[in-house]
Amino acid sequence: MNPISSPVSIQDQQPPQQGFSIDFKRIVARAIQFWYVIVISLLTALGIAFFKNRYAVRIYPVTASILIKEKEETAEGRLLYNNPLVSGFRNYLNEIYLIRSYPMIERTLTKLNFGVAFYKEGNVLTTESYELPFKAYVLNKSKNANDAFYFKWISKDKYELGVHSNEGIGVGRKVFLFNDTIDYQGLKMVFLLNEPLTEAPSEHQDQLVFTYTEPSTLAGSYISRLGVNWAEEGAGVMNLAISGSNPSKEIDFINGLIEQYQLFDLEKKNRVASRTIDFISEQLEGITDSLRHVEQQLERFKNRNMLTDMSVEAQRLYSKLEGIESQRAELIVRNNYFKYLSDYLKQSKNLDQIILPSSVGINDGILSSLIQNMVGFQLQLKLNNRTENPLANELKRKIDEIRKDIVESVKNQQSTDNIRRDYLNKQINDIERQLSYLPVAERQRISIQRNYSLLENLYIFLLQKRAEAGISKASTTTDIEIVNPPMIAGGPISPQPSRNYMMAFVLGLAIPLGAFVLIELLNTKVQSKEDIEKVISIPFIGGVGHKSTENNLEVLSHPKTAIAESFRALRSNLNYFLGKQNKSVIMITSSISGEGKTFTSINLASVISLSGKKTLIVGADMRRPKLFGDFNLKNDKGLSSFLSGMASFEEVIQKTSFPNLDLVSGGPVPPNPAELLLTSKMTQFVTDAKLQYDFVIIDTPPLAIVTDAFVISQLADHTLFLVRQNYTPKDLLRTAEDFYRSGKLKNISLVLNDIYKSGPGYGYGYGYSYSYGYSYGVGNSKRGSEYYS
Incomplete structure (x- = not known):
């Protein structure tokens, strides 16, 4: 035991660090002690990793790249694909959402027949069998149909189906022929062989599980696994990626998705051309009859009047009138289109099928841009409206705003056309006034010829536009091209054996x-000298080990044990606090009961008496007197008897069976123990004791429960404050520190009692070894508060 320096004054003491931190040395010591727990944990974790690597389904990545070509529009100019404006029905920023939309994925799954799947059940894993020599197609499904069956190929033209259950093929097992349409358990389906066979291959005769899932239900899984992104900023290449357990199936899915995306692109373009042709054809139907009627009228007029050529003046006026009528014909087409556009915006909900103004010769950049934006947003809304997409409401709002802008633009165009029409009508009126001077026959011919030219110009113009739309439809190609075909991108991405073993x-x-750290954090009991020094500044005097028996006379019964030696060290360290005093009164107290005050009082007094000093043990806990029991003495007279004046000092002294060691028990329990301690009789008692004894050891009640120890501390030369390892709450150390710094407890030192854990992190080691080769260590037997009452 190292010597302990004399304590300095309370005013010179610096308050220790408040609070408790993790003691890593203690955690390491606990880990070393319970090494087998770590080994078991490691073996268990590595075993789980082994089974995961062994039996987990391998997941393979499949990637592909497509190019979305940039378009050039002669009317609106060249727009870059990554511009937020729409160019030719395409907003390139939305392509990622379009290709991952529910309708697109569902359409692909339906085309590929991915709703049907076959699985092979193993002892541990169930894996999908994809490339089989037969296929199944579900033609119709009733509301309550089963969707899982057992399938077995039993011969070259027969197979067997049964209801899937945990018991195997049960009720409903039937044999069917390939290529026959069957109705079974609510499903109308057909099983087809890929090619005729002479017999069923043996490798395909295992029992399989046949399942059917609606493509609409299956779409969500593929959308969540499908990754789509641009190759880099400023590039028109889009990367597609998906991961799955069956790379062949995922390759087919990517191929099918690209194919459906190309078809969607073609359909979108052809839809506009088809509606343009239909619109022009409707216009031509009305003009054709009128043109035929006027043509017949002109022919009859010529035959009746025998007119072959017009006069020079008539020819001049007619030519001038023909040019004006050509302009009127253009205005008629424009007016018909604006009327169609206004009615379409009011009545139709399929705004993506609108006819572009350029299709009928209206080359207005603003109107065309507005319509293209609206069509683009409408297409995006249709592809995302089935999902809970937060962009849906925003798209609807944008469409409504564009619709209003288009209506306003149409009104402006019509106002401009009305001005032109009024001007043309004025010119026509002037020419008609000049025609009135011509002969009647020529005037009539010019009038008929004028109607004919107007209808003929309209007819030719519409025929030209319909031919252009037809050529455009016939020559339409998709803007989607495959750059890198779908392929497996390396080995399996899951499971990863090395990463799993590392994890x-x-x-x-x-x-x-x-767990050890958590135990440390949750442990609110004092464990070590370091725990004490982090909280309080009370001098630490020493430690006492754990006793293995119920006998409190440890020093007297077993003087050669490590516990007896720790009390000898405690006796030696007391000299640094007591100095050269010949007579000393030592009070022993603690925060709560069960921390070993009685045990410490008895054994400290015992080790002092063994050194030849006359020692008196005083049981000042008059509420629960029990010191007498360890020495087989009586309690009929004691401290309470002396303080109440019912017995003299000599009468309360009891001789023990050990030399130099006497005892004053607590005596009969008085009704007012605290008041008795406050009387002058207590001072007299201590004075009388110091006259007859070298050391007086006073065992007191706990401070946190009663105040008796504060009264006695004024009469003591030194106070030993006990803290019990793994028993005393850490929060109570702050209470002791408050008592010390406030001066309620003076000349105090601290003892760590019941040390049964020592080594790294526990901050205090003790032991005693004799030179005869026999070592007395600390036992690890039962601990209990009854041993240290």
Whole structure:
């Protein structure tokens, strides 16, 4: 035991750090002590990693790249694909959402027949069998139909179906022929062989599980696994990626998705051309009859009047009138289109099928841009409206705003056309006034010829536009091209054996170590000298080990044990606090009961008496007197008897069976123990005791429960404050520190009692070894508050 320096004054003491921190040395010591827990944890984690690597389904990545070509529009100019404006029905920023939309994925799954799947059941894993020599197609499904069956290929033209259950093929087992349409358990379906066979291959005769899932239900899974992104900023290449357990199936899915995306692109373009042709054809139907009627009228007029050529003046006026009528014909087409556009915006909900103004010769950049934007947003809304997409409401709002802008633009165009029409009508009126001077026959011919020219110009113009739309439809190609075909991108991405083993190793260590840290954090009891020094500034005088028996006379019964030696060290360290005093009164107290005050009082007094000093043990706990029981003495007279004046000092002294060691028990329990201690009789008692004894050891009640020890501390030369390892709450140390710094407890030192854990992190080691080769260590037997009452 190292010597302990004399304490300095309370005013010179610096308050220690408040609060408790993690003691990593203690955690390491606990980990070393329970090494087998760490080993078991590591083996368990590595075992789980092994089974995961062995039996987990391999997941393979499949990637592909497509190019979305940039278009050039002669009317609106060249727009870059990554511009937020729409160019030719395409907003390139929305392509990622379009290709991952529910309708697009569902359409692909339906085309590929992915709703049908066959699985092979194993002892541990169930894996999908994809490339089989037969296929199944579900033609119709009733509301309550089963969707899982057992399938077995039994011969070259026969197979067997049964209802899937945990017991195997049960009720409903039937044999069917390939290529026959069957109705079974609510499903109308057909099983087809890929090619005729002479017999069923043996490798395909295992029992399989046949399932059917609606493509609409299956779409969500593929959308969540499908990754789509641009190759880089400023590039028109889009990367597609998906991961799955069957790379062949995922390759087919990517191929099918690209094919459906190309078809969607073609359909979108052809839809506009088809509606343009239909619109022009409707216009031509009305003009054709009128043109035929006027043509016949002109022919009859010529035959009746025998007119072959017009006069020079008539020819001049007619030519002038023909040019004006040509302009009127253009205005008629424009007016018909604006009327169609206004009615379409009011009545139709399929705004993506609108006819572009350029299709009928209206080359207005603003109107065309507005319509293209609206069509683009409408297409995007249709592809995302079935999902809970937060962009849907925003798209609807934008469409409504564009619709209003288009209506306003149409009104402006009509106002401009009305001005032109009024001007043309004025010119026509002037020419008609000049025609009135011509002969009647020529005037009539010019009038008929004028109607004919107007209808003929309209007819030719519409025929030209319809031919252009037809050529455009016939020559339409998709803007989607494959850059890199779907392929497996390396080995399996899951499971990753090395990563799994590394994670297992880390977790195998982290879990037990984390548990040790958690135990440390949740442990609110004092464990070590360091725990004490972090909170209080009371001098530390020494430690006492754990006793293995119920006998409190440890020093007297077993003087050669490590516990007896720790009390000898405690006796030696007291000299540094007591100095050269010949007579000393030592008070022993603690915060709560069960921390070993009685045990410490008895054994400290015993070790002092063994050194030849006359020692008196005083049981000042008059509420629960029990010191007498360890020495087989009586309690009929004691301290309470002396303080109440019912017995003299000599009468309360009881001789023990050990030399130099006497006892004053607590005596009969008085009704007012605290008041008795406050009387002058207590001072007299201590004075009388010091006259007859070298050391007086006073055992007191706990401070946190009663105040008796504060009264006695004024009469003591030194106070030993007990803290019990793994028993005393850490929060009570702050209470002791408050008593010390406030001066309620003076000349105090602290004893760590019942040390049964020592070594790294526990801050205090003790032991005693004799030179005869026999070592007395600390036992690890039962601990209990009844041993240290």
